[in-house]
Amino acid sequence: MTDANPAGAGGTGVVDSPPTSASRGRRPSTTREQIARQALDLFDRDGFDATTVDRIATAAGISRRTFFRYYNSKRDVVWGEFDAELVRLRDQLVGAPRDEPMMDVLRRAVVATNRFGAGELDELRIRMGLISTVPALVAHSAVRYAEWCEVVADFVAGRIGGPPGGLGPQTVARAALGTAMAAFACWANHDTDDLTGEVDEAFRLLGDGFDEDRLRIWASQDRSRIPAT
Amino acid sequence: MTDANPAGAGGTGVVDSPPTSASRGRRPSTTREQIARQALDLFDRDGFDATTVDRIATAAGISRRTFFRYYNSKRDVVWGEFDAELVRLRDQLVGAPRDEPMMDVLRRAVVATNRFGAGELDELRIRMGLISTVPALVAHSAVRYAEWCEVVADFVAGRIGGPPGGLGPQTVARAALGTAMAAFACWANHDTDDLTGEVDEAFRLLGDGFDEDRLRIWASQDRSRIPAT
DNA sequence: TGACTTTATAGCACTCGATGCCAAAATGGA
DNA sequence: TCCATTTTGGCATCGAGTGCTATAAAGTCA
Numbered sequence: 278m279t280d281a282n283p284a285g286a287g288g289t290g291v292v293d294s295p296p297t298s299a300s301r302g303r304r305p306s307t308t309r310e311q312i313a314r315q316a317l318d319l320f321d322r323d324g325f326d327a328t329t330v331d332r333i334a335t336a337a338g339i340s341r342r343t344f345f346r347y348y349n350s351k352r353d354v355v356w357g358e359f360d361a362e363l364v365r366l367r368d369q370l371v372g373a374p375r376d377e378p379m380m381d382v383l384r385r386a387v388v389a390t391n392r393f394g395a396g397e398l399d400e401l402r403i404r405m406g407l408i409s410t411v412p413a414l415v416a417h418s419a420v421r422y423a424e425w426c427e428v429v430a431d432f433v434a435g436r437i438g439g440p441p442g443g444l445g446p447q448t449v450a451r452a453a454l455g456t457a458m459a460a461f462a463c464w465a466n467h468d469t470d471d472l473t474g475e476v477d478e479a480f481r482l483l484g485d486g487f488d489e490d491r492l493r494i495w496a497s498q499d500r501s502r503i504p505a506t
Numbered sequence: 507m508t509d510a511n512p513a514g515a516g517g518t519g520v521v522d523s524p525p526t527s528a529s530r531g532r533r534p535s536t537t538r539e540q541i542a543r544q545a546l547d548l549f550d551r552d553g554f555d556a557t558t559v560d561r562i563a564t565a566a567g568i569s570r571r572t573f574f575r576y577y578n579s580k581r582d583v584v585w586g587e588f589d590a591e592l593v594r595l596r597d598q599l600v601g602a603p604r605d606e607p608m609m610d611v612l613r614r615a616v617v618a619t620n621r622f623g624a625g626e627l628d629e630l631r632i633r634m635g636l637i638s639t640v641p642a643l644v645a646h647s648a649v650r651y652a653e654w655c656e657v658v659a660d661f662v663a664g665r666i667g668g669p670p671g672g673l674g675p676q677t678v679a680r681a682a683l684g685t686a687m688a689a690f691a692c693w694a695n696h697d698t699d700d701l702t703g704e705v706d707e708a709f710r711l712l713g714d715g716f717d718e719d720r721l722r723i724w725a726s727q728d729r730s731r732i733p734a735t
Numbered sequence: 736t737g738a739c740t741t742t743a744t745a746g747c748a749c750t751c752g753a754t755g756c757c758a759a760a761a762t763g764g765a
Numbered sequence: 766t767c768c769a770t771t772t773t774g775g776c777a778t779c780g781a782g783t784g785c786t787a788t789a790a791a792g793t794c795a
Binding site for chain 2: 378379380412415416417418419420423433434436437438439442443444445446447448449450451452453454455456458459460462463466469475478479482483484485486487489492493495496497
């Protein structure tokens with residue numbers, strides 16, 4: 278086996294930490310948010326692959342090299358502040374009452390960490406749309422979501438015993454991830470306008486072991502399309 | 507949105523079809539299998555990232571350019587003849603009796619498509635180990651497995667009605683994928699030696715909606731480690 | 736045997752993402 | 766003003782991947 282994260286093509290792994298004006302030296306000339314805005318605009322207009330890092334940097338008024346100090350890769354731009362969401366998920370899971378059924382806790386936690394204000398939804402839809410359709414981003418999502426899985430696996434292991442790497446925790450975690458991804462993808466691609474409801478129902482289906490009757494009922498309710506604004 | 511697969515950096519999408527001596531012109535100087543053998547050897551020895559395509563090509567006695575006629579990317583080498591397995595999965599699903607419960611069909615189909623001979627297991631373990639640990643391959647797996655998901659979603663849609671892109675089919679498909687991946691990863695990383703059993707149990711857990719008691723029982727049976735040969 | 740067709744190959748140039756290295760710019764403090 | 770600190774930009778370099786083209790090897794047909 279080996280590998281798993283070698284120096285590879287010369288990488289040290291630890292890159293310069295993203296600029297965060299410590300009121301001492303030169304002040305950062307921009308922010309992650311500003312770069313992301315420009316980048317998402319270009320992605321939305323020209324497509325992810327057709328947008329080069331050079332173009333993003335130019336649009337953001339920085340150099341190509343500086344771009345890579347704010348984001349480790351072009352793909353990371355689309356993910357925004359995903360890491361913060363992980364912390365919230367973990368908090369939700371560890372804060373749940375011990376006597377609440379495991380899958381209920383999981384469902385509530387995922388739903389809770391995915392409540393967004395009306396103002397954020399448009400941008401989120403662009404992000405999730407990209408993540409679930411552009412091959413390069415679909416690929417990268419597996420890496421980003423790995424941490425999400427770890428959080429869930431830790432929680433499950435805490436409930437049922439045994440190591441987080443065991444079959445039980447891993448299966449629950451990855452199946453839960455798939456469930457969440459499905460809900461997001463369906464929402465982003467306009468199956469419905471209710472993200473929270475979509476996630477909630479998806480997890481209820483999962484918790485029921487994908488009961489065929491329940492699935493049939495849900496499928497027959499053709500509530501697709503976004504209500505006309 | 508846009509994009510989803512533009513010409514991108516000049517790509518036409520359809521590349522030269524991999525050489526398949528049609529008893530007419532010059533004969534291919536090697537085979538996919540030969541290249542894969544060399545490559546997996548190097549991956550196993552030096553790590554995936556540290557192994558350049560140049561090195562693989564040299565080891566296989568071909569040019570760098572020729573390598574890319576046999577495999578579309580360095581990552582694809584690890585996946586071998588995965589496409590063929592998709593066909594088998596689809597066959598298993600469509601061939602199942604209509605009155606057999608959906609999740610049972612799914613479980614049996616996945617188990618059936620993942621029976622391997624003793625001779626194949628060692629190489630498979632290397633492949634799956636790489637796929638589930640090397641970041642670049644973890645990433646790529648999401649793309650390769652997307653087709654797997656489609657097959658399952660089609661099957662589910664056929665059972666419960668509605669479009670394959672709906673929440674129901676998508677959720678089942680992605681959760682099933684996560685389940686299968688968990689079983690494979692656990693097996694590849696030596697939790698057990700019984701791949702079939704691992705997959706079977708993972709899908710039973712899924713079909714039960716991850717019943718907590720059942721999970722606990724499974725977790726408490728510490729049958730890990732490969733029995734001494 | 737010699738054209739002709741077909742198929743596979745090697746080599747080159749090029750794009751793009753990503754990283755290391757270093758000098759220059761900007762800012763606050765002594 | 767000099768210095769430490771931090772950000773920035775430019776340059777070089779690597780590696781994956783692709784288009785293009787000339788060439789090599791094989792079969793076919795006259």
